[in-house]
Amino acid sequence: MLQLTTIRQDAEGVIAALAKRNLDARPAVEALLALNEQRRHLQAETENQQAEANRLAKAIGQLFREGKAGEADALKAESAAIKERLTQLAADLHALEEQERAQLVALPNTPHASVPAGKSAEDNEVVRTWGSAPDLGEGHVPHWELTEKYKLIDFERGVKITGAGFPVYTGQGARLQRALIQFFLDRNTAAGYLEVQPPHFINEASGFGTGQLPDKEGQMYHMTEDNLFAIPTAEVPVTNLLRDEIVPEADLPIKMTAYSPCFRREAGSYGKDVRGLNRLHQFDKVEIVCVEHPRKSYDRLEEMVAHVAGLLEDLGLHYRILRLCGGDMGFTSALTYDFEVWSAAQERWLEVSSVSNFETFQANRLMLRYRSTEDQKPHLAHTLNGSALALPRVVAALLENNQGPDGIAIPEVLRSYTGFDRITA
RNA sequence: GGAGAGGUGGCUGAGUGGUCGAAAGCGCCGGAUUGCUAAUCCGGUGUACGAGUCAAUUGUACCGAGAGUUCGAAUCUCUUCCUCUCCUCCA
Numbered sequence: 469m470l471q472l473t474t475i476r477q478d479a480e481g482v483i484a485a486l487a488k489r490n491l492d493a494r495p496a497v498e499a500l501l502a503l504n505e506q507r508r509h510l511q512a513e514t515e516n517q518q519a520e521a522n523r524l525a526k527a528i529g530q531l532f533r534e535g536k537a538g539e540a541d542a543l544k545a546e547s548a549a550i551k552e553r554l555t556q557l558a559a560d561l562h563a564l565e566e567q568e569r570a571q572l573v574a575l576p577n578t579p580h581a582s583v584p585a586g587k588s589a590e591d592n593e594v595v596r597t598w599g600s601a602p603d604l605g606e607g608h609v610p611h612w613e614l615t616e617k618y619k620l621i622d623f624e625r626g627v628k629i630t631g632a633g634f635p636v637y638t639g640q641g642a643r644l645q646r647a648l649i650q651f652f653l654d655r656n657t658a659a660g661y662l663e664v665q666p667p668h669f670i671n672e673a674s675g676f677g678t679g680q681l682p683d684k685e686g687q688m689y690h691m692t693e694d695n696l697f698a699i700p701t702a703e704v705p706v707t708n709l710l711r712d713e714i715v716p717e718a719d720l721p722i723k724m725t726a727y728s729p730c731f732r733r734e735a736g737s738y739g740k741d742v743r744g745l746n747r748l749h750q751f752d753k754v755e756i757v758c759v760e761h762p763r764k765s766y767d768r769l770e771e772m773v774a775h776v777a778g779l780l781e782d783l784g785l786h787y788r789i790l791r792l793c794g795g796d797m798g799f800t801s802a803l804t805y806d807f808e809v810w811s812a813a814q815e816r817w818l819e820v821s822s823v824s825n826f827e828t829f830q831a832n833r834l835m836l837r838y839r840s841t842e843d844q845k846p847h848l849a850h851t852l853n854g855s856a857l858a859l860p861r862v863v864a865a866l867l868e869n870n871q872g873p874d875g876i877a878i879p880e881v882l883r884s885y886t887g888f889d890r891i892t893a
Numbered sequence: 894g895g896a897g898a899g900g901u902g903g904c905u906g907a908g909u910g911g912u913c914g915a916a917a918g919c920g921c922c923g924g925a926u927u928g929c930u931a932a933u934c935c936g937g938u939g940u941a942c943g944a945g946u947c948a949a950u951u952g953u954a955c956c957g958a959g960a961g962u963u964c965g966a967a968u969c970u971c972u973u974c975c976u977c978u979c980c981u982c983c984a
Contacts, residue, residue, distance in 0.1 A: 547964045550964095835941095
C-alpha cells in the first residue's frame with residue numbers, strides 16, 4: 469500500500485512511476501485524491517461536532533453535581549440534536565474512509581528508478597550471466613525422465629493420493645530434497661539470517677500484510693472451516709512476525725530465513741510449463757527476509773542478490789540475473805531481481821529465485837515501523853525478501869545438467885548432506 | 894468437543910457510568926546528587942488520523958474487535974475473535 473502522504477505530495481511522480489508498469493494510474497490517483505480531500509473535510513467537521521458533544525456532556529455532568537438538574541435538561545436537548553447530526557456524519561465519513569482505502573489498496577507499488585519500463589518478460593533486462601551451458605552430448609533426457617529412471621520422484625502416485633502437481637519424493641530424490649534444504653539453511657544462517665520455522669497456515673490479516681489479500685486469494689489454498697490459507701511462500705508468515713510492531717532502529721537490519729513447503733493453486737497453468745518439476749502445487753523453498761532502514765535497503769538488496777548468486781555458484785549452476793521490467797514485476801515490489809538457471813535438457817531458463825525490495829509498501833500494510841534514533845518517532849521500515857532457494861527447478865537443473873552415462877553427479881558442496889556422490893540406478 | 898475465567902499503555906496491575914489516555918509500580922529517556930557499573934531525588938515517557946506560519950500548539954479516536962443503551966462508557970447490554978484453567982481427546 470502506497471503512503472497517502474506521498475501521493476498527496478507528489479501525485480505526478482506516482483503516476484509517472486506507475487506508467488512503467490504499463491499502467492495509466494491517473495484516473496485512480498485523481499479519484500483517490502478527490503476522495504481524500506472529501507474525507508479530510510468531513511473528518512474535520514465530524515470531529516468538531518464530537519468536540520462540541522464532549523463539551524456538552526461535561527457541562528451536563530458538572531450541572532448534575534451542582535444539583536442543577538433543570539439546566540442540565542436543557543443541555544440534554546441540545547446534545548441530542550448534535551448527536552443526530554453526528555450519526556449521519558459518522559456514517560458518511562466511514563463510507564468515505566472505506567472507499568478511500570479501497571482505492572489506495574488497489575494501487576501497486578511504484579517501481580524504483582532503475583526499473584525499466586516494459587509490458588512483459590520480453591522487456592526484462594539481463595543484468596549478469598554466470599557460467600556456461602553444459603554440453604550434454606548424445607542421449608540426454610529431460611529431468612522428468614531422469615526422476616523416473618532413478619526412481620527419485622513418483623508423480624503418478626502423487627496424483628493418486630492428492631492430484632497433479634503434488635510429487636512424491638523417494639529414495640535418493642527425497643534425500644536430495646533434505647540435503648538442499650539443509651545446505652541452504654546452513655548457508656543462510658552463516659550469512660547472519662536467523663533461522664525460523666513458521667506456521668504453514670496464515671490468517672487473513674497476515675495475507676493482507678504482505679499483499680496476497682485481497683484479490684489474490686484465488687492463488688492460495690483456503691481452509692474455509694477455519695478461514696486459514698496455506699502459505700504460498702514463507703515470506704508471508706515470516707514478514708508478518710513483525711506486523712504491528714515498532715522495533716528499535718538499533719535492531720535493524722532484521723534478517724531471517726525459513727524453510728517451508730509452499731502451496732499454490734496455479735490456476736490456468738498448462739503445457740510445458742507444468743511438466744515435471746517446472747510448476748507444482750506444493751514445493752519446498754528456503755526463503756530469506758530482511759527488515760531494513762529505508763536508507764540502507766538497496767544496499768541490503770544487493771547483498772541478498774550476491775548471497776543468492778553464491779548459492780547457485782556453489783551448486784555449479786549456469787544462471788542469469790534479470791532486473792524485471794515494470795510490467796513483469798509483482799504488485800508489491802519496487803525492484804525485483806529474478807534468478808534463472810539453465811535447464812540443459814529442456815534448453816530453457818527456469819526461475820529459481822526472486823529477490824525484491826518492497827520499500828514501505830508491505831510495511832504500510834503491516835504497520836511495521838522502526839523508532840528512529842534521529843527524531844525518536846516511528847517510521848515505516850523497508851521489507852525485502854528472496855528465495856534462497858526454491859527447490860524444484862534447482863533439482864531439475866541439477867539432474868539435467870549433471871547427467872551422464874553412469875548416473876547423475878552430485879555437486880561437491882552437497883555431498884556431505886546427501887551422503888552419496890552420484891545418483892545411480 | 895464440555896465447563897469456567899479473562900482480555901487495560903513496553904511490562905505488572907488498579908479502575909463497575911462523568912473530573913480516565915487512564916492510578917501505582919517496573920522499564921526507558923533527560924537532569925540533579927553522593928569520591929567512582931549501585932542507591933536517592935526531580936522531570937519526561939503511547940499510537941493513528943486531522944487542523945496548524947506544518948513549528949509551537951491543537952482536535953478526534955483508541956482500554957481485543959464490532960454494534961447498542963446513555964447527555965456521557967474502560968466501566969452496562971449484545972455479537973464476535975482470542976487467551977488461560979479444568980475435563981475430554983491426542984502426536
